[in-house]
Amino acid sequence: MNVRSNAINPLHTVIEVRHIHTRFGAAVVHEDVSLTVNKGEVFAIAGGNGSGKSVLMREMILLQRPTAGDIEVFGKDVRTMSEAEVAALRRRCGVLFQYGALFSSLTVTENVAVPLREHTNLSRRLIEEIALLKIASTGFPMASVTKYPSELSGGMRRRAALARAMALDPELLYLDEPTSGLDPISAAGFDELIQQLREWFRLTIVIITHDLDSLWRIADRVAVLGNGKVLGIGSMSELSGSKNSLIHEYFYGPRGRAAKEQAWNQR
Template sequence: MNQPDQTISDRNGKGEVLLSVRDVCVAFGKNTVLEHLDLDVYRGEILGFVGGSGTGKSVLMRSILRLIPRQKGEIRILGEDYDAVDEAKKIELDMRLGVLFQHGALFSALTVRENIQVPMREYLDLPKPLMDELAELKVAMVGLAPDAVDKYPSELSGGMIKRAALARALALDPDLVFLDEPTSGLDPIGAAEFDELIARLRDTLGLTVYMVTHDLDSLFSVCDRIAVLGDKRVMVEGTIDDMLSFDDPWVQSYFRGKRARMIPDRKQEPVMPTDPALMQASSQKSEAT
């Protein structure tokens, strides 16, 4: 079984492995997209998953979520091999995962409230008043105004759609959240605020985040570790500093190119939210502490 070309960061002391991918292969006909791929995601971290166009970043995420089949390999979630457990355990594991797809994937005929309640209705048996209360709580949690809960997706801006979709991903209080290009289509301020939201939710809820992204700002500002996909497998994983020192032409051009040099050190100077709902949520959190 192949390991990444270089595992730079020492894994000692990183704690529980929440997601383990071993020797995974995915092919579409004769086209092999992923081959002998290994990856670990640790509890409490934000992992950024990057790679060139067409390398299979979203394919791996969808394979982990069993939305597309894999030809080979083992995927363990919370220590459990999903393929080996019974149906009841599969449901239990499914409930501990949340997903935000690239364009939100909200149901257009449902309100934000009803979209958030979809996983509740699928997995839980709760009275409607309680589901309504939970939906309103999730809306507040992602920084949307209270009246957004009864709006339809067509009435929302792009940034609001992303937040509503994130609220749905958090509906069942998951341990592990998958984000597919979460800042794609957002302006720089909106993207920075969304990054801040993800970091804050990780800290307050104890989330683990698997983020497929091409956004260098996100990688520099909120990701604890980064995994780079290349040649059908994870070629390197580590911190931003590790990426900057890794001797590979694509990695160097990506992390040291013109676009990367334009990024301020947002880890040192956090972006303050300008969205009124986020400002209120941030203020309430400060008062609580």
Template sequence: MTEFRPDPAPDESLLDEEGPAIEIHGLRTAFGDHVIHDGLDLVVERGEVMGVVGGSGAGKSVLLNTIIGLRRPQAGTIKVFGQELDRASRRHWSQLEQSWGVLFQGGALFSNLTVRENVAAPMFEHTRMSRREAHELAELKIAMVGLRPEAAALKPAELSGGMKKRAGLARALALDPELLFLDEPTSGLDPIGAAAFDELIKDLADSLDLTVFMITHDLDSLYAITDRVAVLADKHVVATATVHELEKSDHPWIREYFQGPRGRTARQARMGEDA
């Protein structure tokens, strides 16, 4: 559970407007005696799309949940927009939660709310908008992610898998965040749907000047939209580089991942598109 420091003075700047979006140093996380991360370091620069990959059990989702405060680390420091999370006051946390949006795997929509109500939920929590204003803005966000207007009145059970992803993305963008966290955004989508979702993320990142932290196992996504990729293995980040630089790595897991059959297929497909 997060412990809050006293609130800063009213005129104190809450978040750093320069420098990296995320800085992690010496992170250690564990479930009991089972250590997930040990000595993990990672810096995500503002405006970049950072892909995060790793084998099963490498702790990709644990890392995301730790960054956004859902888990407390055993050691190390995490800064988001210059604010060290363990030293954040309640006002800092409120500002941080408004500065980021999260698309959890599967969308994580409230099943008893419509899409419009799901997207408006962060507005009711963090702003003083009227119900009408929040719903109007929610409808704009719904259109922004490529959903038809009639989707606003549907419940999650009435949506396809791809529509749930887009609705979850609309909610993540509800407060105009600077930082977007995506957990396996294309999982469960067919190749055409996954490619369309990749293109949507790229367009939004470019047009809204977003920093994107994207956990994925989808090689096509890595080639299509990432600026750099962080590789989790051996309980820490073993490499941070572009996909083309990682293709030349001699680390066993990276070599198998990028130079195996699926990696070669994704690379060839990307080369064909660029030809």
């Protein structure tokens, strides 16, 4: 087989972001961002507030267009996809948005059923059964499936949102700040759940987080965004040895040091 050395192999590469530039008016968010997400990995995007993490995710899931640059998902250029191809791609992806927005007027089961109702022709009964199965797989307390989002704790809401993201059996799961606002024990439990789901469903996961504890626990590789660029990409061990002053500050500021020590003590 004659394969160009720089060609994407969709068997191994799930997302390829090449030379992305993003501007909102005069404000530059991304100035030449490139990265590759491999099949089966937990790929984290880290960086300070406003560094363009959520915008990058929105570009990967086709909710927003970069000003310039290419994005390929499952080997297809997102700019040239037909509407049918976009719909097919969306079906293969699950998304947990930052702040996890559940529909407030729907119960947990109804929330998880929404993507199934939208994207399948399954019967009502089957949809409810699948929704309950997904909810159970996230460890959400089953006695509370008829509750509304306002009646749930932050941790329960996050699990319900994750169940909804998993509803269509995605191959690729995007998680934007899934543990922000959770106490350290709930956050650790959620990270464990993400690991478990990855193994059970052979997922590829793109996770956005500032949480250094989470990064040490679950990320295979991390891209650190800053100044509109990728400051570094690598494992946490690799990045923690980086000479880049911004990455160094990120890891060895007061929070970084504490997180690293804790992670090492847990080994």
